Amino acid sequence: MRITAAEALVRCLEEEKVEVVFGYPGGAVLEVYDALYFNKKIKHVLTRSEQAAAHAASGYARVSGKVGVCIATSGPGATNLVTGIATAYMDSIPIVAITGQVPLSQIGGDMFQEVDITGATAPFTKHNYLVKNAGDVPRIVKEAFHIASTGRPGPVLIDLPRDVARKKIDFTYPEEVSLKGYKPTLEGHPLQIIKAVEAINSAKRPVILAGGGVISSGAHDELMRLAETADIPVTVSLMGIGSFPGEHPLFLGMAGTHGMPRANAALKESDLVIALGCRFNDRLTGGAGGFNKNTKIIHVDVDPAEIGKNVKVDIPIVGDIKNVLRELLKRIEKRSRKDWKDYLEGLKGEDVVEGCGDISPLDIIGELYEQTRGELIITTDVGAHQMWTARYYKFKHPRSFITSGGLGTMGYGLPAAIGAKIANPNKQVIHITGDGSFQMNFAELATLRENDLSVKIILFNNRGLGLVKELQDIHCGGRYSQVHFGFLPDFVKLSESYGIKALRVESKKELEEAISTMLKEEGSFLLECRLTIEARVKSLIKEGKTYESHAGSLG
Amino acid sequence: MKATLAVLVENHPGVLSRVAGLFARRGFNIESLAVGPTDNPEISRMTIVVDGDERVIEQIKKQLNKLVDVIKVSFIEPENSVSRELVMIKVNTEPEKRSEIIGIAEIFRANIIDVSRDSMIIELTGDKDKVNAMEEILRPFGIKELVRTGIIAMNRGSKCIESPEQ
Ligand SMILES: Cc1ncc(C[n+]2csc(CCOP(=O)(O)OP(=O)(O)O)c2C)c(N)n1
Numbered sequence: 001m002r003i004t005a006a007e008a009l010v011r012c013l014e015e016e017k018v019e020v021v022f023g024y025p026g027g028a029v030l031e032v033y034d035a036l037y038f039n040k041k042i043k044h045v046l047t048r049s050e051q052a053a054a055h056a057a058s059g060y061a062r063v064s065g066k067v068g069v070c071i072a073t074s075g076p077g078a079t080n081l082v083t084g085i086a087t088a089y090m091d092s093i094p095i096v097a098i099t100g101q102v103p104l105s106q107i108g109g110d111m112f113q114e115v116d117i118t119g120a121t122a123p124f125t126k127h128n129y130l131v132k133n134a135g136d137v138p139r140i141v142k143e144a145f146h147i148a149s150t151g152r153p154g155p156v157l158i159d160l161p162r163d164v165a166r167k168k169i170d171f172t173y174p175e176e177v178s179l180k181g182y183k184p185t186l187e188g189h190p191l192q193i194i195k196a197v198e199a200i201n202s203a204k205r206p207v208i209l210a211g212g213g214v215i216s217s218g219a220h221d222e223l224m225r226l227a228e229t230a231d232i233p234v235t236v237s238l239m240g241i242g243s244f245p246g247e248h249p250l251f252l253g254m255a256g257t258h259g260m261p262r263a264n265a266a267l268k269e270s271d272l273v274i275a276l277g278c279r280f281n282d283r284l285t286g287g288a289g290g291f292n293k294n295t296k297i298i299h300v301d302v303d304p305a306e307i308g309k310n311v312k313v314d315i316p317i318v319g320d321i322k323n324v325l326r327e328l329l330k331r332i333e334k335r336s337r338k339d340w341k342d343y344l345e346g347l348k349g350e351d352v353v354e355g356c357g358d359i360s361p362l363d364i365i366g367e368l369y370e371q372t373r374g375e376l377i378i379t380t381d382v383g384a385h386q387m388w389t390a391r392y393y394k395f396k397h398p399r400s401f402i403t404s405g406g407l408g409t410m411g412y413g414l415p416a417a418i419g420a421k422i423a424n425p426n427k428q429v430i431h432i433t434g435d436g437s438f439q440m441n442f443a444e445l446a447t448l449r450e451n452d453l454s455v456k457i458i459l460f461n462n463r464g465l466g467l468v469k470e471l472q473d474i475h476c477g478g479r480y481s482q483v484h485f486g487f488l489p490d491f492v493k494l495s496e497s498y499g500i501k502a503l504r505v506e507s508k509k510e511l512e513e514a515i516s517t518m519l520k521e522e523g524s525f526l527l528e529c530r531l532t533i534e535a536r537v538k539s540l541i542k543e544g545k546t547y548e549s550h551a552g553s554l555g
Numbered sequence: 556m557k558a559t560l561a562v563l564v565e566n567h568p569g570v571l572s573r574v575a576g577l578f579a580r581r582g583f584n585i586e587s588l589a590v591g592p593t594d595n596p597e598i599s600r601m602t603i604v605v606d607g608d609e610r611v612i613e614q615i616k617k618q619l620n621k622l623v624d625v626i627k628v629s630f631i632e633p634e635n636s637v638s639r640e641l642v643m644i645k646v647n648t649e650p651e652k653r654s655e656i657i658g659i660a661e662i663f664r665a666n667i668i669d670v671s672r673d674s675m676i677i678e679l680t681g682d683k684d685k686v687n688a689m690e691e692i693l694r695p696f697g698i699k700e701l702v703r704t705g706i707i708a709m710n711r712g713s714k715c716i717e718s719p720e721q
């Protein structure tokens with residue numbers, strides 16, 4: 001049967017079992033949208049901007065574990081996708097982005113809405129394609145899904161010129177991919193695994209550092225077995241949150257510049273760090289203040305380029321974390337490390353909030369935890385509210401904390417929540433945002449309503465850019481430059497204008513009931529919490545040592 | 556530290572820009588880059604000379620390997636390989652200096668491929684040291700233009716750099 005390349009593209013999406021795509025039409029993708037018009041199997045969610053479509057695809061991918069798909073037109077549609085693609089790249093999220101392009105015969109002529117999107121996105125896609133032959137569409141789509149979802153996951157972009165989209169081809173979907181230059185190593189090297197086992201069995205003060213790789217490889221059960229068998233405390237990077245239950249006695253909390261002092265101390269004072277699928281990013285190592293010279297590091301990652309990139313590693317293991325942990329577990333001996341755990345327990349410290357008004361941010365997160373106990377999905381935006389959520393909510397399940405870690409993209413959370421809710425309609429999806437971030441993508445409230453999705457939004461309104469203000473306190477001697485909003489909308493009315501119920505709370509005593517009302521609401525809901533921008537959380541450690549939690553890093 | 560990499564890549568348009576872009580955005584230094592198709596027209600071979608410490612050179616290899624269009628990255632060890640570069644030098648030739656320059660070219664086994672009233676083009680093939688030496692000797696005469704191909708290199712003996720079988 002002969003069909004157009006655009007129809008073939010949609011058929012390929014069906015072959016890949018794509019249930020939903022997020023997108024926004026335009027002239028250069030007319031053919032693709034025309035093909036979608038006739039399609040009955042794939043749901044299309046029309047977001048209010050292409051950036052949101054990419055974030056929604058990312059939220060969907062993170063919750064479902066499948067590849068998220070987004071579509072945009074050429075030129076401005078494609079450039080609007082860019083922030084979403086880069087966000088997905090930095091967090092290793094599998095998405096396939098499809099863009100329309102001006103006709104192949106006209107490329108290079110600075111045509112209307114022409115932009116070199118494969119050139120623009122080369123630095124932050126895992127791979128990308130400009131389709132030149134219509135007959136290549138099935139192979140390219142097959143490869144794109146394969147590359148996006150295997151090895152270290154990441155975004156792949158397919159740019160389809162209009163004239164190519166219209167050409168007719170004979171459709172068959174390839175069964176396999178054959179890529180000479182792409183063969184991820186999934187099994188760890190047996191000798192390296194033996195070395196790692198020996199190091200773990202003989203360590204006195206080991207600590208596990210779990211990153212996002214544990215979640216993407218689905219290795220949370222193996223992580224639990226390793227921690228419990230060998231009695232090793234666990235800390236996580238921002239991306240690793242959810243890989244180990246927050247209530248577990250071995251859990252130390254998040255490490256890094258915004259992390260728990262106890263977790264950072266554990267990394268610093270350990271004799272063995274077992275790093276799983278994390279990349280020792282500056283936000284992590286900055287908090288630990290560098291490692292001890294005598295600390296050995298085992299680093300397991302599916303991406304060989306991550307090993308040895310930021311820190312010197314003693315035992316590198318390239319492979320899929322789940323596979324590697326299974327091998328390790330065959331030889332790990334049972335241990336009890338009471339002294340080490342007791343020592344770390346002593347560093348637990350107590351958090352105090354300074355400078356807040358009637359509500360402290362921890363009250364909100366604490367109350368949310370009381371009423372949900374980890375049985376939800378939280379998406380966040382970027383700012384102080386994000387760091388507070390990461391530190392204090394006790395996440396229980398993998399794929400339940402969805403945040404922009406690597407790029408720190410304000411505006412990520414609401415569209416990501418849309419994707420999350422579609423991926424898992426039975427779970428309560430809560431979006432925690434700030435007044436700054438929310439204003440970047442609140443147009444997606446319309447997408448929520450249009451698709452009858454229920455997302456609960458908790459808006460931490462401190463009338464400004466809290467995290468940046470904190471940085472200006474630390475780095476600029478308190479010179480506050482452009483961090484206070486002189487005008488803000490009435491968020492409750494704004495929400496109501498979209499037909500979304502909303503409440504505002506200004507004191508702690510209203511919180512319990514407000515959160516309960518929000519959670520019971522069937523549709524979406526917005527809860528605005530008024531905070532002061534001066535609120536700072538600090539950890540007090542025994543012996544009077546004070547650690548400030550958010551100091552030093554750049555937002 | 557310098558290292559020479561032989562990089563087999565898919566012979567597609569756009570691959571060169573991916574490789575060059577990678578070097579630029581990761582702050583890697585390229586000393587020299589030469590590229591052309593292999594005996595298999597689907598595969599091109601790049602010879603890239605890079606500069607950096609051991610950690611950087613390791614990263615360069617790993618990051619190149621991450622590009623889907625890159626099929627294989629191998630190091631070429633200076634001791635066990637031959638490397639060549641071709642250079643063309645357009646040099647000032649005042650009439651009284653002409654025979655001296657021809658003499659130099661002969662010593663280097665270089666070819667004179669163009670002659671005009673006041674200049675000559677000399678073509679030389681050799682490893683980097685030889686090319687540099689010739690350049691130095693010709694400099695006093697006045698080099699008007701110089702172009703180099705970049706180094707290409709191959710392991711000695713029967714050891715080959717081949718695309719892995721599918
Ligand atoms: C798109 C984007 N622009 C700018 C920044 C820099 N930045 C980091 S946090 C922050 C403040 C966020 O304000 P808000 O959402 O109100 O959160 P708060 O810190 O007040 O809780 C800014 C501007 C960013 N991370 N992303």
Ligand SMILES: [Mg+2]
Binds near residue numbers: 435462463465466
């Ligand atoms: Mg704010």
